[in-house]
Amino acid sequence: MALYDMSRTAMTSDLPLTEPVLLILLSLAGQPQHGYSILKDVERMSDGRVVLSTGTLYGAIRRLLDDDWIERFDEEDASRGRQAYRLTQQGRRNLQLEIDRMKHITRLASLRVALKER
Amino acid sequence: MLAIYRQLLRLYPPAYRQQFADEMLAVFLDIRADIAKKRFFAQTVCVVREILGLIGGACGEHLRCFLGPDSGFPLRGRSFVMRNGFRFPNTTAVLMVLILCGVAVAIKKGEEIAMSLPHVNPGVEPIHSVHSALLPPVVLLLIVFYAAGLVGWTILFALRRSGVHRLAQLSGEQK
Numbered sequence: 001m002a003l004y005d006m007s008r009t010a011m012t013s014d015l016p017l018t019e020p021v022l023l024i025l026l027s028l029a030g031q032p033q034h035g036y037s038i039l040k041d042v043e044r045m046s047d048g049r050v051v052l053s054t055g056t057l058y059g060a061i062r063r064l065l066d067d068d069w070i071e072r073f074d075e076e077d078a079s080r081g082r083q084a085y086r087l088t089q090q091g092r093r094n095l096q097l098e099i100d101r102m103k104h105i106t107r108l109a110s111l112r113v114a115l116k117e118r
Numbered sequence: 119m120l121a122i123y124r125q126l127l128r129l130y131p132p133a134y135r136q137q138f139a140d141e142m143l144a145v146f147l148d149i150r151a152d153i154a155k156k157r158f159f160a161q162t163v164c165v166v167r168e169i170l171g172l173i174g175g176a177c178g179e180h181l182r183c184f185l186g187p188d189s190g191f192p193l194r195g196r197s198f199v200m201r202n203g204f205r206f207p208n209t210t211a212v213l214m215v216l217i218l219c220g221v222a223v224a225i226k227k228g229e230e231i232a233m234s235l236p237h238v239n240p241g242v243e244p245i246h247s248v249h250s251a252l253l254p255p256v257v258l259l260l261i262v263f264y265a266a267g268l269v270g271w272t273i274l275f276a277l278r279r280s281g282v283h284r285l286a287q288l289s290g291e292q293k
Contacts, residue, residue: 018192035145053171054142054149059178062138063192083141 017098023050024060025069025087025095032073032086035061061085069094119150119165126169129176131183207271214264221256228252 017025020042027033027041035057043051052060064070069091073084087095123146127139146168153164 021192035141036148039145039149051167053167053175054145055168055171055173055175057145058138058142059175062134062179082144 015094015098015101017094019046019050020052020056021060021064022095022098024052024057024064025091025098028070028085028087029092029095032075032084034082034084038085064091120147123168123172126172126176129173131179134179210267214267218260221260225253225256 023042023045024038026045027038033041035054039052039054039057061070065072065085067090068088070085071088073086075084123143127135127142130139149164149168153161156164
């Protein structure tokens with residue numbers, strides 16, 4: 001059973017992602033977001049388990065911008081200090097790879113656990 | 119708190135501040151308005167988290183300026199990662215060099231202080247300088263620690279029998 005195409009992971013050497021980075025990318029997957037809305041979204045998605053500080057958030061944003069995973073998104077009504085960000089194609093592709101990797105692990109784990117319980 | 123936040127932002131490299139300081143401040147103002155309704159404990163936790171986040175972030179950015187773009191915020195996690203090769207302990211090597219530099223600076227300072235002290239008692243027998251009294255044991259200790267570290271590292275390198283190695287062998291056999 002071809003559960004997971006391991007050759008796909010060779011496309012990026014940055015997997016698996018850290019949890020904050022994964023949650024930030026997931027937050028931006030739907031629509032462009034500002035820094036504060038990313039913080040709140042990450043907190044909501046993780047049920048309050050992951051609460052980022054601004055220092056951590058902008059450290060991650062800086063790295064993601066440099067690696068071209070996200071980009072600045074200029075809104076018409078953007079006020080000073082409220083910069084929105086969105087995923088680039090590369091960022092979306094890497095996020096998809098990470099999701100595929102996690103799906104593979106959970107499917108494999110379910111299979112193994114089910115086999116053990118029989 | 120806002121004043122402290124502004125001061126801590128100064129810890130970041132200028133280029134980073136120019137790019138992100140206004141945004142970070144705006145987000146912090148939103149957070150501050152958000153936690154104003156919460157209990158004192160929650161407010162304290164939030165403030166501590168922000169301070170530590172800023173200090174950690176500033177250290178990371180300075181490190182990044184020193185060591186290159188890949189040394190900043192880590193994208194890659196360590197979960198489910200099996201390394202099958204022996205890695206030279208870079209951090210240890212850097213720390214050892216830093217400690218050596220620190221000791222060298224301390225010895226130099228000691229020498230300067232010893233030289234600046236007035237010698238008003240000519241009747242006393244010649245006293246060994248701080249340099250000659252401290253240097254041999256310090257150098258000896260450093261040599262011993264370096265030798266012990268080198269021996270330990272050589273043993274680990276020669277054995278190559280960690281669990282990670284065995285896992286790598288197993289996965290190779292399965293292929």
